[in-house]
Amino acid sequence: MRPDEGQRGGQLQDAVVEAAEQVIADSGAHPADGLPRVLGDSPVAVLLVDRESGQVTFANAAALELAGAVRLPVAIDRWAEAAGVTDLDGAPLAATAEPLSRVAAGEPVSGEPVRIGGTAESARADGRADGELGPVVWATGFPLGPGAGDPALSLLVFLPVEQPAAGADPEQLLQALRNRAVLATDICFAISDPRRPDNPLVWVNPAFTRVTGYAAEDAIGHNCRFLQGPATDPAAVAQLSADLAAERSSEVTLLNYRADGTAFWNHLSVSPVRDGEGQLVAFVGVQSDVTVRMAADADRDAALAAERTAREAAEAAQEAAEAAQAGAEAARARLALLAGATTELTGSLDVEELQQRLARLSVPLLGDWVFLAGVDDDGSVSSLVVEHRDGDAVAGHVADVRRQYLGRPLPADLPIAVAMTTGQPVTVDELTPDQLRRFGRGLAPGAADALGMGSLLAMPLTSATRTWGALLLGRRQPHGFTADDLDVVRDLGRRAGQALDNARSYTREASVAEALQHALLPEIPEIPDVDAAAHYTAATATSAVGGDFYDLLTLPGGAVGIVIGDVVGHDITAASAMGQLRGLIRSEAWGLDAPGPEVVLTRVDRLLDVLQLPVLATAALLRATRPEEPGGDWPVDCGNAGHPPVLLRTPAGEVETFCDDHGLLLGTGFTPTPRTTTTRTLPAGTQLVLYTDGLVEQPLPGSGERDIDAGIERLTGLLRSLPAELDADGVCRAIDGMVVEHLDDIAVLVIQLGTRPADAAIHPGDERDHDHMTPPRPADDVPDLAQIDTGSMTVADGTLTLVGDIDYALVTAWQAVNPGPHQVSAVDAAQVTFLGSAGIAFLLRLAAAAPERLVLRSPSRPARRPLEVMGADALMDITP
Numbered sequence: 001m002r003p004d005e006g007q008r009g010g011q012l013q014d015a016v017v018e019a020a021e022q023v024i025a026d027s028g029a030h031p032a033d034g035l036p037r038v039l040g041d042s043p044v045a046v047l048l049v050d051r052e053s054g055q056v057t058f059a060n061a062a063a064l065e066l067a068g069a070v071r072l073p074v075a076i077d078r079w080a081e082a083a084g085v086t087d088l089d090g091a092p093l094a095a096t097a098e099p100l101s102r103v104a105a106g107e108p109v110s111g112e113p114v115r116i117g118g119t120a121e122s123a124r125a126d127g128r129a130d131g132e133l134g135p136v137v138w139a140t141g142f143p144l145g146p147g148a149g150d151p152a153l154s155l156l157v158f159l160p161v162e163q164p165a166a167g168a169d170p171e172q173l174l175q176a177l178r179n180r181a182v183l184a185t186d187i188c189f190a191i192s193d194p195r196r197p198d199n200p201l202v203w204v205n206p207a208f209t210r211v212t213g214y215a216a217e218d219a220i221g222h223n224c225r226f227l228q229g230p231a232t233d234p235a236a237v238a239q240l241s242a243d244l245a246a247e248r249s250s251e252v253t254l255l256n257y258r259a260d261g262t263a264f265w266n267h268l269s270v271s272p273v274r275d276g277e278g279q280l281v282a283f284v285g286v287q288s289d290v291t292v293r294m295a296a297d298a299d300r301d302a303a304l305a306a307e308r309t310a311r312e313a314a315e316a317a318q319e320a321a322e323a324a325q326a327g328a329e330a331a332r333a334r335l336a337l338l339a340g341a342t343t344e345l346t347g348s349l350d351v352e353e354l355q356q357r358l359a360r361l362s363v364p365l366l367g368d369w370v371f372l373a374g375v376d377d378d379g380s381v382s383s384l385v386v387e388h389r390d391g392d393a394v395a396g397h398v399a400d401v402r403r404q405y406l407g408r409p410l411p412a413d414l415p416i417a418v419a420m421t422t423g424q425p426v427t428v429d430e431l432t433p434d435q436l437r438r439f440g441r442g443l444a445p446g447a448a449d450a451l452g453m454g455s456l457l458a459m460p461l462t463s464a465t466r467t468w469g470a471l472l473l474g475r476r477q478p479h480g481f482t483a484d485d486l487d488v489v490r491d492l493g494r495r496a497g498q499a500l501d502n503a504r505s506y507t508r509e510a511s512v513a514e515a516l517q518h519a520l521l522p523e524i525p526e527i528p529d530v531d532a533a534a535h536y537t538a539a540t541a542t543s544a545v546g547g548d549f550y551d552l553l554t555l556p557g558g559a560v561g562i563v564i565g566d567v568v569g570h571d572i573t574a575a576s577a578m579g580q581l582r583g584l585i586r587s588e589a590w591g592l593d594a595p596g597p598e599v600v601l602t603r604v605d606r607l608l609d610v611l612q613l614p615v616l617a618t619a620a621l622l623r624a625t626r627p628e629e630p631g632g633d634w635p636v637d638c639g640n641a642g643h644p645p646v647l648l649r650t651p652a653g654e655v656e657t658f659c660d661d662h663g664l665l666l667g668t669g670f671t672p673t674p675r676t677t678t679t680r681t682l683p684a685g686t687q688l689v690l691y692t693d694g695l696v697e698q699p700l701p702g703s704g705e706r707d708i709d710a711g712i713e714r715l716t717g718l719l720r721s722l723p724a725e726l727d728a729d730g731v732c733r734a735i736d737g738m739v740v741e742h743l744d745d746i747a748v749l750v751i752q753l754g755t756r757p758a759d760a761a762i763h764p765g766d767e768r769d770h771d772h773m774t775p776p777r778p779a780d781d782v783p784d785l786a787q788i789d790t791g792s793m794t795v796a797d798g799t800l801t802l803v804g805d806i807d808y809a810l811v812t813a814w815q816a817v818n819p820g821p822h823q824v825s826a827v828d829a830a831q832v833t834f835l836g837s838a839g840i841a842f843l844l845r846l847a848a849a850a851p852e853r854l855v856l857r858s859p860s861r862p863a864r865r866p867l868e869v870m871g872a873d874a875l876m877d878i879t880p
Contacts, residue, residue: 045059045060045063046063046156047157048153048155048273049076049154049156050073050153051143051153051154055072055076056072056076057072057073058281060284062271063079063158064274066084066116070082072275076100076101080098084117084134085115085116086134090133106143108141109139111138111140112139113138114136116135135160137160139157140157140159144203155189155191155284157284159187159286187288188285188286189204189208189285189286190219190287191284192283193282194283199223200220200222201221201224202220204220211288218259225237227256227257229257231255233254233255236252236253248272249269249270253267253268254268264291265289265293267290269287333365337361337488337492338488338495341358341492341495342495344360345357345499349506349507350507354499354503355372355374355500358372358496358500359372359385362492363388364389366488367475368476371473372387372469372471372472374461374468375410375420375469378409381408381409382407383469384402384405388451397450397451398451400443401447414438414439415457415472420467420469422460423462423467424460425489426456426457426458427456428457429479429481430454430478431448431456439456453474454475454476455474455479455480456472457485457486457489458470459472459489459490460497461497462494464498465501466501468500468504471489471492520578521536521549521550530552530560530751530752530753531728531751532749533731535733536550536747536748537736537745538745539694539745546569546744547577548692548746549566549567550563550564551563551586552751553589555594557594560626560753561623562621562623563621563622564619564643564646564690564747564749565578565581565617565619566745567581568616580615581617585619585621588600588603596623596637596639597639598675598677599675601619601666604666605664605667605668615667616667617666619640619641620638620639620646620659622637622639623638624753625637631754635679636679637677638658638678638680640659640660640662640663641662642666643692645660646659646690648686649687651683653720653724654720657716658678661676684753684756685752685755685756686754687728687750688749689735691715691747693708693744694744694745694746695738696711698740700714715738718734718735719731722734724756735748735750
């Protein structure tokens with residue numbers, strides 16, 4: 001090549017580069033940003049063309065493969081025909097205008113799009129159908145200047161480009177490809193001669209000088225390693241050297257250095273070029289500055305790493321927050337459980353009820369099942385509660401567990417026994433079949449799997465003084481219990497142990513108190529012509545003992561002494577004081593001078609002061625003198641020391657107040673005004689109803705209020721509604737039905753003096769209205785059944801079911817609405833007496849008319865006594 005040709009080629013190339021830079025400037029892109037899209041991988045084909053002969057004299061492997069069996073040297077047009085080089089539309093290239101011919105003529109070609117179809121074999125290898133156009137490549141060529149070994153040679157390189165989308169607009173496609181092709185002019189080309197020592201460069205293009213800063217004369221004759229520096233990757237250099245030594249193509253990206261010492265990232269593709277005999281004659285290197293891309297990749301990698309780090313940190317923070325939230329929720333659940341446990345375990349003094357409550361607290365919050373055992377002094381299981389979250393599904397296995405353990409000592413190696421012995425919790429994880437057999441104590445096969453015995457936690461239930469028993473929790477998971485679970489169960493065990501021990505102590509104290517109470521309260525003696533019944537109920541909020549008392553005794557001269565009293569308090573201290581007071585009253589009432597009630601109460605009050613007994617009590621003392629003639633009237637004297645009035649039931653069923661002249665309480669220490677006595681003469685058959693304030697301070701129906709005057713009125717109404725002929729025991733039982741709460745001790749004493757006249761009895765079938773009966777309401781005065789409170793009765797299929805305290809008006813109303821024989825069912829036989837005299841008369845008439853349809857049932861409790869008083873014992877079958 002002549003010098004002016006080389007200069008002209010450089011000028012043309014510079015012009016092309018300037019045009020490329022202008023295109024990039026117009027688009028706002030950086031030159032290096034477009035290079036990867038133009039270069040892609042290594043060149044498709046590299047040719048050296050002899051400009052004088054117009055023949056391809058050297059080609060790399062890719063070029064030879066494209067042309068098939070064509071042997072070098074070969075005319076450039078023949079090679080293009082063999083390689084299937086066409087224009088974008090697939091038409092053959094014109095011989096004078098095609099880029100290959102221009103390169104062969106020594107003209108620089110900065111880049112034009114062509115298609116290379118290749119041979120039929122290569123097309124099939126690419127998966128292209130017959131007639132399908134080949135891929136688009138860019139043909140770029142330059143005449144080689146001095147130093148290339150032959151001044152008449154030109155370099156022709158086919159560069160791969162991004163393939164156009166199907167259906168793209170041809171004009172827009174062509175313009176876009178041209179814009180991309182301009183970038184190719186900034187690509188560095190270099191040729192080395194491997195036939196010379198150290199494979200020196202023999203030619204470089206002007207772009208090489210612009211990128212590296214090395215002039216052609218400084219680069220030619222030297223191996224390209226002069227571009228390497230201290231930070232060049234030795235592994236990349238070793239790969240490049242190995243590929244060149246093996247005479248194969250190579251592609252690496254490595255850090256090179258310009259002439260001024262600045263570093264840049266160089267993407268290098270090297271292809272071997274062979275002659276027609278296949279001998280290696282040159283290496284063609286195509287390199288581009290990819291510093292911007294590498295920096296962008298580094299920034300991207302750093303951004304990705306930062307994003308990944310931030311995401312991992314956020315995920316870790318989220319996990320930590322979720323863990324903290326879960327921990328907080330678990331802590332709140334534990335606090336709620338323990339708070340609920342405090343409420344549950346302090347709400348009862350019944351051992352069995354506390355065991356049930358503790359079991360409900362434990363399952364399923366703390367375990368899948370619970371085994372709660374209380375042991376006696378001999379170490380045997382005295383009480384046992386077993387609960388499972390699956391309920392009825394495992395009821396058979398749960399019952400089997402109870403049978404195997406209740407009433408027997410616990411095996412020494414059972415975790416619950418170890419916990420009780422050591423006083424420390426015991427956990428067992430991953431229970432083995434051998435352990436299950438030992439712990440199971442002969443349970444049915446499959447029981448362990450059904451109950452879920454993967455892990456166990458045993459906790460002793462201890463108090464300040466003793467160990468009550470132990471709690472055993474089970475879970476299906478082999479590692480079911482955490483340290484937090486252990487802390488919760490330990491706290492629950494302490495609370496439960498104390499509560500259960502308190503309940504057991506209370507039960508024992510109550511048993512002792514009950515025995516003491518029975519010892520202090522007298523048995524009702526058999527006294528001629530006196531029918532007596534008594535009932536005592538202790539307040540359930542404390543020990544089953546209190547200060548209420550009653551007494552019935554025969555006095556000198558045949559008189560009958562009757563006493564009812566209430567010592568302040570309802571505990572063992574009150575019971576002890578009650579025993580002392582009862583003894584003093586008995587001794588003073590037995591005075592030889594036959595003192596009246598006011599004298600006895602005065603003397604007792606004085607003794608309490610002299611003996612300094614801490615007793616404060618109310619009392620009513622009655623002295624009943626026998627009649628002079630059998631069946632005559634009974635003179636009764638009554639003294640009252642602040643006690644509720646005595647009620648009288650006459651033989652006709654009328655109720656009156658007696659002995660309501662209240663004096664000062666006993667034991668006040670004050671000098672009382674003289675006590676008085678109230679005297680009445682009562683006909684034979686009169687009943688005296690004595691009671692303590694706990695009976696008449698029951699909550700009133702509807703309002704729930706506690707008013708002693710209203711309570712006395714309610715008691716009076718109840719007594720009036722009872723059959724006049726009802727004996728003392730029947731009246732006492734009827735009064736017992738008033739009790740709905742046991743917040744105070746209650747004592748009731750009913751005394752009947754003498755026998756009622758014979759004509760007071762009612763017999764079956766007797767249609768007469770008796771004087772002592774309240775006449776039935778007329779039909780037009782009967783309330784509408786729909787307006788009556790039906791909470792105490794139900795009517796269905798001709799059956800009237802009576803429940804609770806039912807006024808006779810309800811029965812007579814139903815009778816008026818439903819005349820004729822009826823079937824009547826009472827839930828509780830004792831409550832039948834609440835129907836009132838007219839209601840009882842109705843039932844008796846019904847029994848006489850159709851006895852087979854009268855059914856009285858008592859499923860809630862056994863009847864205490866047949867209802868002979870109704871005169872219908874032969875017609876009514878009362879069974880539990």
